[in-house]
Each structure stands twice: as structure tokens, then as C-alpha cells.
Amino acid sequence: xxxxxxxxxxxxxxxxxxxxxxxxxxxxxxxxxxxxxxxxxxxxxxxxxxxxxxxxxxxxxxxxxxxxxxxxxxxxxxxxxxxxxxxxxxxxxxxxxxxxxxxxxxxxxxxxxxxxxxxxxxxxxxxxxxxxxxxxxxxxxxxxxxxxxxxxxxxxxxxxxxxxxxxxxxxxxxxxxxxxxxxxxxxxxxxxxxxxxxxxxxxxxxx
Numbered sequence: 001x002x003x004x005x006x007x008x009x010x011x012x013x014x015x016x017x018x019x020x021x022x023x024x025x026x027x028x029x030x031x032x033x034x035x036x037x038x039x040x041x042x043x044x045x046x047x048x049x050x051x052x053x054x055x056x057x058x059x060x061x062x063x064x065x066x067x068x069x070x071x072x073x074x075x076x077x078x079x080x081x082x083x084x085x086x087x088x089x090x091x092x093x094x095x096x097x098x099x100x101x102x103x104x105x106x107x108x109x110x111x112x113x114x115x116x117x118x119x120x121x122x123x124x125x126x127x128x129x130x131x132x133x134x135x136x137x138x139x140x141x142x143x144x145x146x147x148x149x150x151x152x153x154x155x156x157x158x159x160x161x162x163x164x165x166x167x168x169x170x171x172x173x174x175x176x177x178x179x180x181x182x183x184x185x186x187x188x189x190x191x192x193x194x195x196x197x198x199x200x201x202x203x204x205x206x207x
Contacts, residue, residue: 007066007155013144014062014080020137021055021087024130030098032106033124040105044130047094047101051134054087058141065148073152080145087138095131 025044032040044051061083065076094101099122106118 004155006151010144010148010151011062011066013140014058014065017084017137017141017144018055018058018062020140021051021058021134024091024134024137025051025055027130027133028128029094029131030102030128031126032099032102032122034106034110034121035123038109040102040109042098042102042105044094044134046105047098047131048090048134050090051087054083054090055137058083058087070153070155073155074149077145077148077152080148081142082145084138084140084142084145087141088135089138091131091134091138095127095135098125098127 025048027044028041029044029047030042032042034040058080061076061080065073065080068076099119100115102122102125103115103118106121107113110121112118112121
């Protein structure tokens with residue numbers, strides 16, 4: 001694949017990873033049935049609040065990646081791997097213990113706290129598929145970051161809109177100053193051949 005197209009594909013993959021994570025964060029993750037029949041809906045915002053910051057960081061990273069130089073690309077790729085890993089960790093933590101992830105929602109609804117109390121209140125829990133989308137977004141972010149690190153050195157460099165040349169730098173004096181300096185550096189006297197002006201205070205006797 002053309003290096004320029006490869007760069008574009010990875011930038012778009014990073015954007016997609018951030019959007020998937022952000023979409024998952026806004027959706028329903030769990031539905032709880034409490035003792036007494038009360039039902040509570042728990043969104044990704046409550047179950048894994050860190051996902052929004054991670055998603056936005058991934059989107060910003062992708063934007064920076066599109067204009068970054070060679071060294072910065074590698075750094076951004078490593079950061080992208082870290083963002084993906086943290087996204088997976090946040091989603092997996094909520095999936096592995098949904099009651100703990102829903103504790104704040106339960107506390108707000110019942111004014112009760114404590115892990116043991118909340119665990120006793122929850123009689124039934126139903127999970128949706130949206131947390132898996134967050135896992136997919138994190139995995140895509142990590143893979144994209146790893147590919148950036150591996151391939152960044154082969155990407156085309158950023159376009160330089162304004163470039164200066166040696167000719168442009170010396171065009172103001174017609175090259176005279178540069179020529180004189182080069183002659184002096186080579187051991188020649190650039191003033192040779194020029195007649196020195198006669199001092200104004202020379203007397204008639206001196207002539």
C-alpha cells in the first residue's frame with residue numbers, strides 16, 4: 001500500500017476507535033432489579049466514566065498524528081497503545097463486576113451505600129452488548145497505535161509550504177557579499193584590484 005494511504009488508513013482507524021468508545025459510553029450497559037421491584041438503568045457514563053476522556057484523547061491523538069513528524073509519530077503511537085489498553089481495562093472492569101460498576105447509580109436511587117448493602121439490594125442484573133463495543137474500540141486503538149510505531153518511519157513527511165533556498169537568501173545583494181566571504185575563506189583578498197581613495201588631508205608637499 002502507498003505510504004500516504006497507509007497513514008490515512010491508520011489515522012481513520014484511530015478516529016473510528018475513539019468514536020466506537022464514545023458511542024458505547026453513551027448507551028445502556030446494565031439493567032438492575034432491586035429488592036422491592038425497582039428497576040434501574042445503568043449507562044456507560046455511570047459504569048465506566050473514564051471512557052469519555054479516553055475516547056476524546058484518542059480522537060485528539062489521531063488529529064495530531066496526521067501532521068506529526070517522524071519522531072512524534074512513534075511517541076503518539078505508544079500513547080495510542082496506552083489509551084487502548086486503558087479503555088479495555090475500564091470496560092473489562094465494569095463487565096467483570098457490574099454490581100460494583102453500578103454502585104453509584106444504586107446509591108443515588110436508594111440513598112444507601114456500602115458494597116455489601118448494594119450487593120444485597122440487587123436481585124437481578126441484565127447486561128447489554130454495548131460494553132463489548134467499548135472493548136472493541138480499545139482493541140482497535142491499541143492495534144492502531146502498535147502499527148503506527150512499526151510503520152511511522154516509512155510515512156511521508158509533513159509538507160513544507162514555505163521553503164527558503166540559498167539563492168533566495170543571497171538575491172538581495174546580487175551574491176556580492178557571499179562571493180566576498182567565499183573569497184576571504186579561500187585565502188584571497190576580496191579587496192584586491194580596488195584603488196584606495198586618497199586621503200582628503202594630503203598636503204601639496206606630500207604630493
